[in-house]
Amino acid sequence: MNSLIVYFGKLGFSENDITEFLSCLKTRKFSANELILSNGQLENYLSFIDTGIVRYFVIANDKEITFDFAFRNSFYCAYDSFYNRTKTEVYIQALTDCELYSISNENLQKLYERCETAKKLGRIATEYLLDKKVKRELNLLTKTPQERYQKLLDEQPKYIQQIPLKYLASYIGVVPETLSRIRKRIS
Known part of the structure; x- marks a missing residue:
């Protein structure tokens, strides 16, 4: 839980606020x-x-399409389902062994009612997830598959080796053979 305490400390949360949040x-x-x-x-x-790596994917035409990853020291959720209280259309999978610190929607709503810091946390998490989504969409629209792979490699070099090639290829929008050629060009 130290990683979460450090994360909140960097955001300026007081020890009391962190303790209240951690209790939930x-x-x-x-x-x-x-x-x-x-x-x-x-x-x-x-x-x-x-700890760990999480993969988001959908199934279309009997094919898994990976559209996002989440890594250590970051928030994740199926945000459309969590915030709108609707059933999700996505799958979320642990790619490696994962340990998560989770707050239920119900407990988060209770914290919002009694703690200004919880509102700040909710805003930070929402902004993080929205920023990540916008950047992903822009990358898909403006970058080549090689540029998308290079960006992921630059941001998460030690984790990229733990993700199977077929998921990485799907994420950047190519078949595994094309990703193999991209990797050869980069190395």
Whole structure:
């Protein structure tokens, strides 16, 4: 839980506020390749990844399409489902063993009512997820697959080796063979 305490400390949260928030958290552990959330379920948690890598994907025409990853020391959730209280259309999978610190939507709403800092946390998490989404869309519209792969490699060099080639290829919008050629050109 130290990683989360450090994260909040950097944001200027007081020790009392951090303690109140931490008392509402639930630790959840998932094994590599385990589904955390499936299409048709309701996302009940906003989670902070202490360890591991998470993959977001959809299934279209019987094919898995990876559209995002989340890494250590970051928030993740199926934000459309979590905030709108609707069933999700995505799958979220633990690519590696994961340990998550999660707050339920219900507990977060209770914290919002009694703690200004919780509102700040909610805003920060929402802004982080929205910023990530906008950047992803811009990358898809303006960058080549090689540029998208290079950006991911620059941002997450030690984690990229833990993600199977087929998921990386899907994420950048190419087939695995094309990604292999991109990797050869870069190295």
